[in-house]
Amino acid sequence: MTESTSMQVVKQYVLDHFLAGEDPSKLTATTPLITGGIIDSLGRLDLVLFLEKQFGFELESHEVDPTQFDTLAAIDALVQRKRARPGQGA
Amino acid sequence: MEFGWTADQIALRESVIGFARRSLKDDVVLRDKDGVFARELWDRCGEFGIQGLPFPEEFGGGGRDVLSAVHAMEALGYACGDSGLLFALAAQMWSVQMPIFRFGSEEQKRRYLPRLCAGEWIGAHGMTEPDSGSDAFGLRTRAERRGDEYVLNGTKTFVSEAPVADVFVVFATIDPSKGPLGITGFLVERSAPGLRVGRAIHKMGLRTSPMAELVLDDCRVPAAQRLGREGRGAQVFNDSMEWERACILASAVGAMERQLEATLAYARERRQFDRPIAEFQAVQHRLADMKVRLEAARLLLYRAAWAKQCDRDPGPAAATAKLAVSEAWVQSGLQAVQIRGGYGYTEEYEAERDLRDAVGSMLFSGTSDVQRNLIARSLGL
Numbered sequence: 001m002t003e004s005t006s007m008q009v010v011k012q013y014v015l016d017h018f019l020a021g022e023d024p025s026k027l028t029a030t031t032p033l034i035t036g037g038i039i040d041s042l043g044r045l046d047l048v049l050f051l052e053k054q055f056g057f058e059l060e061s062h063e064v065d066p067t068q069f070d071t072l073a074a075i076d077a078l079v080q081r082k083r084a085r086p087g088q089g090a
Numbered sequence: 091m092e093f094g095w096t097a098d099q100i101a102l103r104e105s106v107i108g109f110a111r112r113s114l115k116d117d118v119v120l121r122d123k124d125g126v127f128a129r130e131l132w133d134r135c136g137e138f139g140i141q142g143l144p145f146p147e148e149f150g151g152g153g154r155d156v157l158s159a160v161h162a163m164e165a166l167g168y169a170c171g172d173s174g175l176l177f178a179l180a181a182q183m184w185s186v187q188m189p190i191f192r193f194g195s196e197e198q199k200r201r202y203l204p205r206l207c208a209g210e211w212i213g214a215h216g217m218t219e220p221d222s223g224s225d226a227f228g229l230r231t232r233a234e235r236r237g238d239e240y241v242l243n244g245t246k247t248f249v250s251e252a253p254v255a256d257v258f259v260v261f262a263t264i265d266p267s268k269g270p271l272g273i274t275g276f277l278v279e280r281s282a283p284g285l286r287v288g289r290a291i292h293k294m295g296l297r298t299s300p301m302a303e304l305v306l307d308d309c310r311v312p313a314a315q316r317l318g319r320e321g322r323g324a325q326v327f328n329d330s331m332e333w334e335r336a337c338i339l340a341s342a343v344g345a346m347e348r349q350l351e352a353t354l355a356y357a358r359e360r361r362q363f364d365r366p367i368a369e370f371q372a373v374q375h376r377l378a379d380m381k382v383r384l385e386a387a388r389l390l391l392y393r394a395a396w397a398k399q400c401d402r403d404p405g406p407a408a409a410t411a412k413l414a415v416s417e418a419w420v421q422s423g424l425q426a427v428q429i430r431g432g433y434g435y436t437e438e439y440e441a442e443r444d445l446r447d448a449v450g451s452m453l454f455s456g457t458s459d460v461q462r463n464l465i466a467r468s469l470g471l
Contacts, residue, residue, distance in 0.1 A: 020470025041227065041269035045324050048271065061264075061321040064271050 003029070006055065006083075007076040013050055014072070018043055029073040034066045044069060051075070057082045099158050103165040109138050110169035118172045118298065122443055125297040127254055131175055136209015140166065140179055145191055150204035156399040159183075160340040160391060167344025171440060173447035174298030176341040181250050181299075181454075182206065184333040186213030186259050189275065193318035193326050198277060202257060214255035216246035216304045217327060224460050227270040227324055231306060233262035238313050240276065242306040245288065250454075252287050252302040256280050259330075260306070261323045270324035275317035284309030295446030334455040336394040336408035339415040342451055343391050346384045346422045349444055353377065353426045356439075360430075367429070376425045383418035390414045406468035413461035416451035423448045 003011065007029065015024055018038050033039045039047060048064050051057075059082070068078055095103070113134045121128060135141060144159035145151025154162070167176055187206050190198055205211035222228040231244025242262050249258070258278045265272040278285055288303030318326045354377055357368035367373050394411035397404035423445030427434035434441045452458045 041271075042324075045270040045328075049325060058319075061268060061271065064268075064321075 004076055004080070006079045007072055009054060010051070010075055010079070011072055013047070013054075014038070017046065027072070029076075030071050032070050033072070034070045036070075039069075047075075051079065055079055055083060095161065099161055102154070102158060102162050106138075106140075106162045106165040107169040109134075110166055113138070114170045114172065114175070116172075119437055119440065119443070121172070122174070122297045123437075125292065125300065127178070127251075127298055127300045128172065128175055129254065131172070132178070132212070133209050135175075135179055136207070139207075141183060141187070141209055142207030144183070145187060145203060145207055149191070149199055150207035152207075156337070157392065157395045160337050160395040163337070163340035164344040164347075164388075164391070167341030168348050169344070170341075171345075171348070171444075172298055173341065173345060173444070174296040177296050177338075177447075177450075177454075178212075178251050178299040180338045180341060181215065181334070182213045184337050185215040185330045185455075186257070188333045189259055189317060189326050189330040190277070192329060193275070194277070195314070197314070198317070202277065205256075211256040212251055212254050214249050214251040214258050214304075215330070216249045216252070216258050216260040218248045219245060220247050224457060226327065227273060229261060229263060229273065230266070231260070231262040232266075233264050233274055233276065233311075235264070235313070240274075240311045240313060240316065242276065242278070242284070242309040242311060244306050246304040246306070248291065248301060249304045250299050250301050252304050253290065253300040258285070258304060259317060260304070261327055262306075264320060268321065271321050273323035273327070274320050275323040275326040276311050277315045277317050278306075278309065278311050279315075282309055282311060294449060295443070296450045331455060332405060332408050333398065335412035335461070336398045336404060337391075338455055339387075339412060339419070339451060340391060340395075342415055342419045342448065343384065343388050345444060345447075346380070346387060346419055349422055349426050349441070350377070350380045350384055353380065353429050353441075357429055373429055376429055380422050380425050383422050387411075387415040387418040406465060409456075409461040409464035409468070412455060413458055413465070416448070417458060419448040419451055420445070 011027060015027060019027060034044065048059055052059060063078065068074055114131050116128065139152045142151035143154045143162055144156055147153045163180060170176060187203060190202050206213050217226055219229050219231060221230065231242060233240045233242050244262060246260060260276050260278050261273055263272040264274050284307045286305040286307065288305045291301040293301060357373050357377065358366050360367050390411040394404065394407040397407040426441040427445055430439055430441055433439050
């Protein structure tokens with residue numbers, strides 16, 4: 001699976017902030033981040049703020065539900081939707 | 091690397107020292123005993139421009155950069171022994187005025203900042219609850235949106251200046267299942283229906299900064315009083331805590347310098363075994379330790395303020411400064427008492443009050459262990 005540019009950016013953020021020192025190859029597009037215990041509730045807040053700053057959109061409360069945030073693939077899909085429809089909910 | 095201050099910054103420090111010695115002198119020993127907040131001194135600080143130091147002139151502030159503001163607060167700690175008053179001033183500046191400035195609407199900034207900068211109003215910050223301290227985002231206070239209002243229900247504790255505050259920054263959750271992303275900030279005025287200042291809380295130190303519980307009982311707050319976006323209160327809180335960690339202990343560094351000078355003078359004057367106790371190496375070493383702690387604390391304080399000013403990864407620097415300065419202040423206080431012996435344990439020499447005041451610094455704005463957690467996190471742990 002080819003990773004989009006945005007997914008690569010998010011992946012690097014997760015590696016730097018939540019998996020420092022770990023083998024990067026273990027983080028795939030489908031690795032469970034929240035249910036797998038990699039990102040806790042505070043980390044989720046940081047990730048949301050990072051996405052908003054990095055990609056220039058605002059995420060609404062219902063968009064940051066853990067189910068939409070559990071994998072890099074899900075996060076990337078959210079990013080793509082937001083970029084395609086700026087100012088609208090996902 | 092430049093360690094010097096500009097002529098303007100030096101003049102500000104001298105001006106603050108002169109102001110404090112002239113206008114903030116009163117019987118702090120008695121007020122500390124009775125836990126009395128000095129409203130008159132607060133007003134004088136407002137007139138002088140202390141509360142407004144780092145805020146733009148258009149909002150009633152002094153337009154100073156962060157380092158200059160920290161330098162001025164350090165000078166205040168050096169020249170004024172009422173650490174409770176100085177804590178109250180700094181807490182308002184960094185945890186009430188700063189979040190309003192950074193996250194408030196234009197209308198909120200225009201309504202609150204000029205009043206707070208001038209000392210006309212007093213602001214307080216309510217986050218901690220009886221069951222959520224270091225686990226701040228485990229708060230239970232609820233905010234329910236009803237039309238153009240939010241209705242707040244819950245109890246906040248350890249709210250500094252609650253008995254005298256005119257406006258409160260409070261945090262509540264719109265949905266506990268969202269965790270930190272459900273938390274929302276609000277500006278609640280004292281006159282808001284359903285807001286009540288609860289029981290007074292009596293403390294070991296910083297007694298001239300009054301503390302109480304804050305009860306929100308169907309407290310109705312206009313939606314326009316929301317501080318920042320719905321569900322982003324944790325961001326507002328984290329941001330203001332980072333400012334606090336970086337800057338709130340500036341006055342402690344000044345207090346440590348005052349403490350060192352007073353202790354040195356005492357050691358030179360106090361004679362035992364036919365000579366000043368300053369001639370004993372054991373005493374000299376304690377004074378040397380006080381000096382090293384002071385200088386290290388000062389450098390870390392300036393480093394954190396600089397990082398905030400330049401926005402250069404300030405989080406770890408702020409946590410490091412908060413941890414190091416608070417623990418240095420307590421150790422400095424212990425040495426000051428020890429060198430004075432039994433006299434240090436009495437109210438007369440004021441060393442015991444400085445020590446009691448210092449202990450709180452290891453608890454507020456995140457305990458020392460919370461600072462260690464933040465530092466460890468920055469190391470990728």
